[in-house]
Amino acid sequence: MEAHVQSLPENIPLGLYLWLRIRQIGIGTVLGVPGDFNLELLDHIYNVPGLRFVGNANELNAAYAADGYGRINGTPGVFVTTHGVGELSAVNGVSGSLCERVKVIHVVGQTPRPLQQAKAMIHHSIGDQPDHQLYNKVSKPIRLTAAELWDVENAPAEIDRVIRECVISCGPVYIFMPIDMSSEPVPSSLLSTPIDFSPPIDSDAQNRAVEAIVGALREARSPCLFVDALVQRYDAREDCAALAKRLRVPVYSTHMGKATVDETEEFYAGIYHGQVDDKAICEGIESSDCVLVLGSVNADTNSGGFTRKIRKDAEVQINPNNVVVKGERYDGIAIKQVLSLLEDALQGVEVARVKPPQVLPKPLPVDHAAKNLTQSWIWSRIAAFLKPHDVVMAETGTTLFGLTPERMPSDVRFVSQAYYGSIGYIFAASLGIELSLEDSHHEKGTPRGRTVCVTGDGSMALTIQEVGTMISQGLKPVVVVLNNKGYTVERVIHGALQPYNTTPKTNYSHLLPLFAHPQADQCFHKAVTKEEFVKVFEKAELADPQVTHLVELVLDAMDSPWRLTKQLAMRGEAGVKYLTDVGFIGPGKVGIGG
Amino acid sequence: MEAHVQSLPENIPLGLYLWLRIRQIGIGTVLGVPGDFNLELLDHIYNVPGLRFVGNANELNAAYAADGYGRINGTPGVFVTTHGVGELSAVNGVSGSLCERVKVIHVVGQTPRPLQQAKAMIHHSIGDQPDHQLYNKVSKPIRLTAAELWDVENAPAEIDRVIRECVISCGPVYIFMPIDMSSEPVPSSLLSTPIDFSPPIDSDAQNRAVEAIVGALREARSPCLFVDALVQRYDAREDCAALAKRLRVPVYSTHMGKATVDETEEFYAGIYHGQVDDKAICEGIESSDCVLVLGSVNADTNSGGFTRKIRKDAEVQINPNNVVVKGERYDGIAIKQVLSLLEDALQGVEVARVKPPQVLPKPLPVDHAAKNLTQSWIWSRIAAFLKPHDVVMAETGTTLFGLTPERMPSDVRFVSQAYYGSIGYIFAASLGIELSLEDSHHEKGTPRGRTVCVTGDGSMALTIQEVGTMISQGLKPVVVVLNNKGYTVERVIHGALQPYNTTPKTNYSHLLPLFAHPQADQCFHKAVTKEEFVKVFEKAELADPQVTHLVELVLDAMDSPWRLTKQLAMRGEAGVKYLTDVGFIGPGKVGIGG
Structure with missing residues (x-):
C-alpha cells in the first residue's frame, strides 16, 4: 500500500x-x-x-x-x-x-x-x-x-x-x-500519514483500574468471568480469550457475547440469561463473590428480561471506556488494553478457582418421539454441524433462543442482533460476513470458514432478494430457513391465531433458480422429518460448500424453543420485578424478550 | 357507520x-x-x-x-x-x-x-x-x-x-x-362528531382570485391550461376536468400531471416537458399569452431539466393554497374550490380558443426493423393495451420517459413518482393501488379497473418480495417488467459499461411459483420478439385478469426511450442554462433528469 x-x-x-x-x-x-x-x-x-x-x-x-x-x-x-x-x-x-x-x-x-x-x-x-x-x-x-x-x-x-x-x-x-x-x-x-487510531487513554487511571481488579481477584473466593457483547465489538476478543485461559475461572456468557470465549474449554460454564437458563448456572454466577462483567449490554433480550441477579458487591465492571470496582469508577480506559494489561498483571497471582457449575442433562422433551422436525430436536443438531472457523448467525426469533445454549466448536463466531432485533437483518448481514471472510482469507490467510445463517421464513422475506447478490458474487453461505408459516416468535408473544402472524406461503425450491443459481436443484435441500434432516446435513457439499446453499426446515407454526417459552412465561413471575420496580403495572401487556 | x-x-x-x-x-x-x-x-x-x-x-x-x-x-x-x-x-x-x-x-x-x-x-x-x-x-x-x-x-x-x-x-x-x-x-x-375537513379559506380572497383569473382569460388571445401533479393530489381532478371541458382551450400536461385530464379530448395537446418534447408543443404553450398553471411541481424530472419557457407575463398560477395572477398573489385559497368556482364563473364568458398544436408523426426510428423488442416500439403498444378505469404505473427510469408521451384512454389514472424518484417504489405501490381499487369498487361501486404496473428489473429487485402479498391476497395486477440486466437509466447517465450498473441475473419464471401462485405457469408471460409481445398482450386473461400476472419483456441493456436520451443530451445544451444561472460549472457532472 x-x-x-x-x-x-x-x-x-x-x-x-x-x-x-x-x-x-x-x-x-x-x-x-x-x-x-x-x-x-x-x-x-x-x-x-x-x-x-x-x-x-x-x-x-x-x-x-x-x-x-x-x-x-x-x-x-x-x-x-x-x-x-x-x-x-x-x-x-x-x-x-x-x-x-x-x-x-x-x-x-x-x-x-x-x-x-x-x-x-x-x-x-x-x-x-x-x-x-x-x-x-x-x-x-x-x-x-x-x-x-x-x-x-x-x-x-x-x-x-x-x-x-x-x-x-x-x-x-x-x-x-x-x-x-x-x-x-x-x-x-x-x-x-496513517490515521491515528490510538484511543484517548488516561494511563494512570488505567493502571490503577487494573490494580484494583487484581486486588479484587486476589481477595475473591469464587471469582468468575461474565462475557458480553462489547468485548468483541471493541476488538478485545483475543485479549478476553487470553485472560480466560490465564484465570481458568468459570466463564459465563450472554446471548450477545456468545462464543467470544472458547466454549470447548472445561472452564466454560454456559449462557447466563437471567432466570431463564439452568438453575445450576444461575446458582454458579449468582453466588460468586467476584464477577468480572465484561462489555455488558443489559438489554431485556440479553438478560432474560432483566432477571440477572449478580451480587452488587461482587460486580467488577469492565466497560469499553471505564472500569468500576467496588463502587470506584476509573474513566479514560480502553477495554482491550485493560484486558491485556490484566492478563499480564495476573502472571504469578494466586486466584481462587471454583469449578464451573454442572448442568444436568435436560429431561427428554415431551415431543421427543416425533418423526417430524421439532424445535426441541433441531438445535443441538445444527450446532453439531458447525466446525472451527465457521460464523454462525442467528436471527432474532426462535433461532436466537434455540441456538444460544448449544456449545460451539473452537474458533466459531456467533452473530446475532439480540438488542436491536430487526428481523430480516441476519440474512442480509450474512452477505457481509461472507465478503469479510473472503477478504480476510485473501489478505491475511485466515481460514475461510463457512457462513451458516439460520433464519425464519417470516424474517427472511424482508430481505430475501439479497440472495441474488450472493449467487452473482459466487459466495457460498449455507442458509438455513425455518419454515413455520410466519412469525412464530410473535405467535408465542401475542395473537397466536391472529392472521397478522401468518405470512404468504413460500415455495423455497424456486428461490435459487429465481436468481439464476447455476446448480439450483442440487443446492436446495428440504427436510420435514428428522430422517431427512440427518441426510441433508450429512451431505459433503454442505461440509465444504462451493456455492450458495439453501436448507429449508419445515416446523410447526406454534413450536418454539423452551428458553423462549420460559422467558415469556416469566413475564408474569420473576421477570416482572424490574417492571414493578419501574412502576409498570400489567405485565401481560409488554413483550419483554420477544 | x-x-x-x-x-x-x-x-x-x-x-x-x-x-x-x-x-x-x-x-x-x-x-x-x-x-x-x-x-x-x-x-x-x-x-x-x-x-x-x-x-x-x-x-x-x-x-x-x-x-x-x-x-x-x-x-x-x-x-x-x-x-x-x-x-x-x-x-x-x-x-x-x-x-x-x-x-x-x-x-x-x-x-x-x-x-x-x-x-x-x-x-x-x-x-x-x-x-x-x-x-x-x-x-x-x-x-x-x-x-x-x-x-x-x-x-x-x-x-x-x-x-x-x-x-x-x-x-x-x-x-x-x-x-x-x-x-x-x-x-x-x-x-x-365527524372530523372537520374544511380547509382554512379566505372566501373574499378566493373570490377575488377567481375574478382575476376570469379577467385574465377574457383578455387572452391564446389561453391554455397546463396541468400538473398537485391538482390530483389536492382532490381537484374532477374539478380540473370540468374546467377543461368548459374552456376547451389546449390542455398541456406534465409527467406528474399526466392523465388528470381526458387525453382523448380533441383539446388535449400532450406533455410539455420543457424543450425535451415536440417542437410544436413547445411553440404552442410558449407562445400562449395566458397559461393557467395548475398545481405545479417544477422539478427537473418534471420540467425537462428546468427547460420550461412559459412567458412570465402569461403565467397564472393556481397552486394548492394560493393563486398568482399577473404578479398579484391571493392567499388562503383551496385549489379544488378555485377550480370549481372558476368553472361556474366562466359560464357565458367568451374565451378565445386556439387549436391545440398538431404534433407530426415521428419519423421511423432507426431500429424499426428489429425483430426483437426495442424501446422505440413497445411504449405505444403498452399504451394501446390500456382500457378505461385502468391505473397505469410507471417506474422512474426508462418507463417514465417512454410511457408519458403516449395518449391514455379516458378515465385512466397514471401513477409515477417523478419528483422523488425512489426506485422500487412503483412495484410495492401497485399493491396499494390494487387494494384501493378493490375497496372503492366494493364500497362505492366504482369500476374495478386493472392495475398495470410497468417497471424494470433493476428497480423491481428492491421490493420484489411484495408479490407474495399480492398473490396471497388474491389481487390481480398485471406487472410488466423490462428485463435489461440492470440500471439502464443509469447507464445512459453515467458509467455505461461500469459493472455497478449490472444487477444479478433474474429468471422471472420462478417468481410467481416462489410465492405459491396457484396458476404460476399460465400467469407468467415472456416476450423477446415483437411477435411474442403481440401474442402476450392479446391474451384474454390479461384483458380481464383474475389473479396476479407477470409479463417479462427482454430489452437490450443500452436501449432507452428517445425522450430520456434527449433530456440527457440537453445537459450540454439548453438545459444547462439553469445550471449556469445558479453558477454550476461542468454540466456533464450532474444527472439532471436522470
Whole structure:
C-alpha cells in the first residue's frame, strides 16, 4: 500500500483519496447501491488495487451487509448510497449498528454544491425551495458523527476524523459528499500519514483500574468471568480469550457475547440469561463473590428480561471506556488494553478457582418421539454441524433462543442482533460476513470458514432478494430457513391465531433458480422429518460448500424453543420485578424478550 | 357507520377509537408489519366492520403501498409499524409521500409508557439509558405533523388533529402510540362528531382570485391550461376536468400531471416537458399569452431539466393554497374550490380558443426493423393495451420517459413518482393501488379497473418480495417488467459499461411459483420478439385478469426511450442554462433528469 501511495500523482481526486484511506485500513469491499449522485464516486473504487464494489439489491440490505462485514475482522463495513432515496432507506440498518456498536461507514453521494446553494428542485428533494441537507438531519440521532464535506481544504481531514471516530468509538459514521467534490484535487501526500487510531487513554487511571481488579481477584473466593457483547465489538476478543485461559475461572456468557470465549474449554460454564437458563448456572454466577462483567449490554433480550441477579458487591465492571470496582469508577480506559494489561498483571497471582457449575442433562422433551422436525430436536443438531472457523448467525426469533445454549466448536463466531432485533437483518448481514471472510482469507490467510445463517421464513422475506447478490458474487453461505408459516416468535408473544402472524406461503425450491443459481436443484435441500434432516446435513457439499446453499426446515407454526417459552412465561413471575420496580403495572401487556 | 357508533359501549379502547375514525373517513385497508409493540393495536382492527389488515413483507414496502393507496381514492393510505426497527425502515417511503404530497397516516406502536419513563433497555432501543422517543426525532424532518400520544385525555383529539392535517395539507402524518395506551378507555360518543375537513379559506380572497383569473382569460388571445401533479393530489381532478371541458382551450400536461385530464379530448395537446418534447408543443404553450398553471411541481424530472419557457407575463398560477395572477398573489385559497368556482364563473364568458398544436408523426426510428423488442416500439403498444378505469404505473427510469408521451384512454389514472424518484417504489405501490381499487369498487361501486404496473428489473429487485402479498391476497395486477440486466437509466447517465450498473441475473419464471401462485405457469408471460409481445398482450386473461400476472419483456441493456436520451443530451445544451444561472460549472457532472 505504501509503495502504491508513492507512485500516485501529486494531486488526486477527493473520491480516490476516500477509497485509498478505506483500503489503507484493511477494507477489501465496498457495498451499496448506485444512484446518479454517487456514480462518479463509485468510479474511483475501480482504481484502488484490492478494493472491490459489490452492489446490493437495496439500501437497507446494504446497511445490514455492511454491519455484518463490520462484525468480523475488526475493520469497518462500508457502504454507499445516493441522496435522499438511498440514504433514507438505510436508516434502520445504521440505527442497528449504533445500538449494537458496530463499525460502519455510510458514504452518501449528495447533489452538487451549486444546486444545493440554489435550492434547486432536483429529483429526490422535497419542496419548492428544497434544503438538500434535510436528509442529513434525519440520520443525526442514529449516528456517532458525520463528515459534512463542503470545503475541499478540510475534506481529507474530515474524512480521517470520522473514520477514526468509527473505529475507536465503535459505531456508524456518515460521510456526506456532494458529488461534484469527488473530482476535486487533494494532495496525495496526505495518505502517507496513517490515521491515528490510538484511543484517548488516561494511563494512570488505567493502571490503577487494573490494580484494583487484581486486588479484587486476589481477595475473591469464587471469582468468575461474565462475557458480553462489547468485548468483541471493541476488538478485545483475543485479549478476553487470553485472560480466560490465564484465570481458568468459570466463564459465563450472554446471548450477545456468545462464543467470544472458547466454549470447548472445561472452564466454560454456559449462557447466563437471567432466570431463564439452568438453575445450576444461575446458582454458579449468582453466588460468586467476584464477577468480572465484561462489555455488558443489559438489554431485556440479553438478560432474560432483566432477571440477572449478580451480587452488587461482587460486580467488577469492565466497560469499553471505564472500569468500576467496588463502587470506584476509573474513566479514560480502553477495554482491550485493560484486558491485556490484566492478563499480564495476573502472571504469578494466586486466584481462587471454583469449578464451573454442572448442568444436568435436560429431561427428554415431551415431543421427543416425533418423526417430524421439532424445535426441541433441531438445535443441538445444527450446532453439531458447525466446525472451527465457521460464523454462525442467528436471527432474532426462535433461532436466537434455540441456538444460544448449544456449545460451539473452537474458533466459531456467533452473530446475532439480540438488542436491536430487526428481523430480516441476519440474512442480509450474512452477505457481509461472507465478503469479510473472503477478504480476510485473501489478505491475511485466515481460514475461510463457512457462513451458516439460520433464519425464519417470516424474517427472511424482508430481505430475501439479497440472495441474488450472493449467487452473482459466487459466495457460498449455507442458509438455513425455518419454515413455520410466519412469525412464530410473535405467535408465542401475542395473537397466536391472529392472521397478522401468518405470512404468504413460500415455495423455497424456486428461490435459487429465481436468481439464476447455476446448480439450483442440487443446492436446495428440504427436510420435514428428522430422517431427512440427518441426510441433508450429512451431505459433503454442505461440509465444504462451493456455492450458495439453501436448507429449508419445515416446523410447526406454534413450536418454539423452551428458553423462549420460559422467558415469556416469566413475564408474569420473576421477570416482572424490574417492571414493578419501574412502576409498570400489567405485565401481560409488554413483550419483554420477544 | 353511524348506526354502528350508536351500538358501541360508552367507553371503547383507544386503539379501537383510532380504527373507527380511520374507517369513518372511507378507508378499507390498513397495511403494515406486525411487531411486538403493535400487536394489541392490530387486534382492534378485526373489530371494525369493513376494515381489514393486510400485512406487508417489510416496512418500506408497506410505506410505498400506503402511498399507492393514498393516490387513488382521495382517502389516505394507512400503515402500522413497530417501535424503531419498523418505523425507521419506512422512513424513505414516508419521505416520498411528503415530497409528492400524498396522504399517508403512519401509525407506530411504541414501547409502554412506564418503560419509556424508566429508560428501560427494551429491545429495539439504543444505549444504556435509552430515550425511546429517539426515533420520533428521526422522522420529524420528513412528516407534516405527529400525534405523540401520552395522555389518554387528549389522545382522541390528537388523533383527529393529525388525520385532519393529513387530508387538508396532503402529506404524511405520524401517530405514535405507546402500546399500553391502545387499551385505555375513551368515550365512544366522540365518534359522533365527524372530523372537520374544511380547509382554512379566505372566501373574499378566493373570490377575488377567481375574478382575476376570469379577467385574465377574457383578455387572452391564446389561453391554455397546463396541468400538473398537485391538482390530483389536492382532490381537484374532477374539478380540473370540468374546467377543461368548459374552456376547451389546449390542455398541456406534465409527467406528474399526466392523465388528470381526458387525453382523448380533441383539446388535449400532450406533455410539455420543457424543450425535451415536440417542437410544436413547445411553440404552442410558449407562445400562449395566458397559461393557467395548475398545481405545479417544477422539478427537473418534471420540467425537462428546468427547460420550461412559459412567458412570465402569461403565467397564472393556481397552486394548492394560493393563486398568482399577473404578479398579484391571493392567499388562503383551496385549489379544488378555485377550480370549481372558476368553472361556474366562466359560464357565458367568451374565451378565445386556439387549436391545440398538431404534433407530426415521428419519423421511423432507426431500429424499426428489429425483430426483437426495442424501446422505440413497445411504449405505444403498452399504451394501446390500456382500457378505461385502468391505473397505469410507471417506474422512474426508462418507463417514465417512454410511457408519458403516449395518449391514455379516458378515465385512466397514471401513477409515477417523478419528483422523488425512489426506485422500487412503483412495484410495492401497485399493491396499494390494487387494494384501493378493490375497496372503492366494493364500497362505492366504482369500476374495478386493472392495475398495470410497468417497471424494470433493476428497480423491481428492491421490493420484489411484495408479490407474495399480492398473490396471497388474491389481487390481480398485471406487472410488466423490462428485463435489461440492470440500471439502464443509469447507464445512459453515467458509467455505461461500469459493472455497478449490472444487477444479478433474474429468471422471472420462478417468481410467481416462489410465492405459491396457484396458476404460476399460465400467469407468467415472456416476450423477446415483437411477435411474442403481440401474442402476450392479446391474451384474454390479461384483458380481464383474475389473479396476479407477470409479463417479462427482454430489452437490450443500452436501449432507452428517445425522450430520456434527449433530456440527457440537453445537459450540454439548453438545459444547462439553469445550471449556469445558479453558477454550476461542468454540466456533464450532474444527472439532471436522470
